Amino acid sequence: MTSHDVTLEWPDxxxxxxxxxxxxxxxxxxxRDGVGLPFxxxxxxxxxxxxxxxxxxxxxxxxxxxDREPIGDAGDTEPIDVADAFxxxxxxxxxxxxxxxxxxxxxxxxxxxxxxxxxxxxxVQSELVDNPWK
Ligand code: FES
Numbered sequence: 001m002t003s004h005d006v007t008l009e010w011p012d013x014x015x016x017x018x019x020x021x022x023x024x025x026x027x028x029x030x031x032r033d034g035v036g037l038p039f040x041x042x043x044x045x046x047x048x049x050x051x052x053x054x055x056x057x058x059x060x061x062x063x064x065x066x067d068r069e070p071i072g073d074a075g076d077t078e079p080i081d082v083a084d085a086f087x088x089x090x091x092x093x094x095x096x097x098x099x100x101x102x103x104x105x106x107x108x109x110x111x112x113x114x115x116x117x118x119x120x121x122x123x124v125q126s127e128l129v130d131n132p133w134k
Contacts, residue, residue: 001021001022001023002021002022003019003020003021003022003029003112004019004020004022004112004113004114004115004116005017005018005019005020005057005115005116006018006019006020006026006029006112006115006116006117006118007115007116007117007118008030008035008037008051008118008120009054009117009118009119009120010119010120010121011119011121011123016035018030018033018035019033020111020112022087022111022112022113023111024111025089025107025108025109025110025111026051026086026105026107026108026110026111026112026118027039027042027049027107027108029112030107037049037107037120038122038125039107039108041108042108042109043090043108043109044088044089044090044091044092044093044094044106044108044109045093045094046094047094047095047106047125047128047129048125049106049107049108050094050095050104050105050106050107050124050125050128051104051105051107051118051119051120051124052102052103052104052105052118052119052124052127053080053082053085053086053103053104053105053116053117053118054103054116054117054118054119055080055116055117056080056084056085056114056115056116057114057115057116080103082100082103082104082105084113084114085105085112085113085114085116086105086110086111086112086113086116087110087111087113088106088109088110088111089109089111090109092105092106092109092110094106094128095128099128104124104127104128105118107120
């Protein structure tokens, strides 16, 4: 089974690259590799597991790290399409269309189709969902 390297990046600078098979979700690949990622429903409904696609290897000029462009940065004119990096097992109900075009990806149901880098951490979820309690 083909696998792809998914590099998870936390806001404090930690990174972890996991090999995720095309038949498993990023969340499942992380669990197999001992990487803890947040989750709730595991069905694409709650948004707890959300990450944000930063770059796909092989895009932006040959896949060299120096050539990778994050999505959504000021001046970014060519957003990366999440569909180039991930397939979904089912409808990602927790994501609105603007979230999908903004690079957000539900790691509980997303299966990789390319090597890529994904921002993870609580701030990514905060970007996605307004917290009515604060
Ligand atoms: S855990 Fe609920 S959407 Fe992924």
